[in-house]
Amino acid sequence: MKAQSVLPAVIAIVVAIIALVTAVYVYLNYHYLTTAPSTITNTTSTSGKTLLRYDSSNKTVYLTIAVLSTVSTLNFNGTTNGQLVIYVPAGWSLYVTFINYQSLPHNLIILQNDTPTPNSPDVAQFGKILYAFGATSSNYETTGISSGQSVSGLTDPLSPGIYMLVCGIYSHAESGMWAVLVVSQNVTAPYAVVT
Numbered sequence: 001m002k003a004q005s006v007l008p009a010v011i012a013i014v015v016a017i018i019a020l021v022t023a024v025y026v027y028l029n030y031h032y033l034t035t036a037p038s039t040i041t042n043t044t045s046t047s048g049k050t051l052l053r054y055d056s057s058n059k060t061v062y063l064t065i066a067v068l069s070t071v072s073t074l075n076f077n078g079t080t081n082g083q084l085v086i087y088v089p090a091g092w093s094l095y096v097t098f099i100n101y102q103s104l105p106h107n108l109i110i111l112q113n114d115t116p117t118p119n120s121p122d123v124a125q126f127g128k129i130l131y132a133f134g135a136t137s138s139n140y141e142t143t144g145i146s147s148g149q150s151v152s153g154l155t156d157p158l159s160p161g162i163y164m165l166v167c168g169i170y171s172h173a174e175s176g177m178w179a180v181l182v183v184s185q186n187v188t189a190p191y192a193v194v195t
Helices: 002-034
Strands: 044-046 049-051 053-055 060-067 084-089 093-100 108-113 127-133 150-154 161-166 178-184 191-194
Touching (some): 060 084, 093 127, 127 150
Parallel strands (some): 084 178
Antiparallel strands (some): 044 049, 049 191, 084 191, 108 127
């Protein structure tokens, strides 16, 4: 009889602990994604350009790419088929935060591409994998982060050129899940446009 009266109390304590851990996790992730050193320039929009957060003192661009669940297609920040074009000063690094809100697993690959559009279900067939977020250069075709997960990482300084951001999961890029990354000496402040 005593065991039956203790069980609801134990369940209530476990539920309270789970709720507390979840609240702390959400707070820390939100705080982490929105808090930055005072030298970072905040995002604003002007003339169709969305200025990206950056720290000019260490030449770092803070880039958040999300796979949205509110869009029925494979997408980066709600865009497909290279509509999202990101411009970054040459010699700057990217601090990438990649978030997946869709039920399918996804990853984010920075690709030194050989073609203007993905032309193979395997992204390594049309470019060189430079960085992989949510996968590795050996398991990118099948591995990604799940819904609600995020991953972050820092690139080395990028050389001038035109790159692709792609999902490396087999056929996702070819199905439209790609964006363009332009690294140029003519760019002084990083920004993005949707074409």
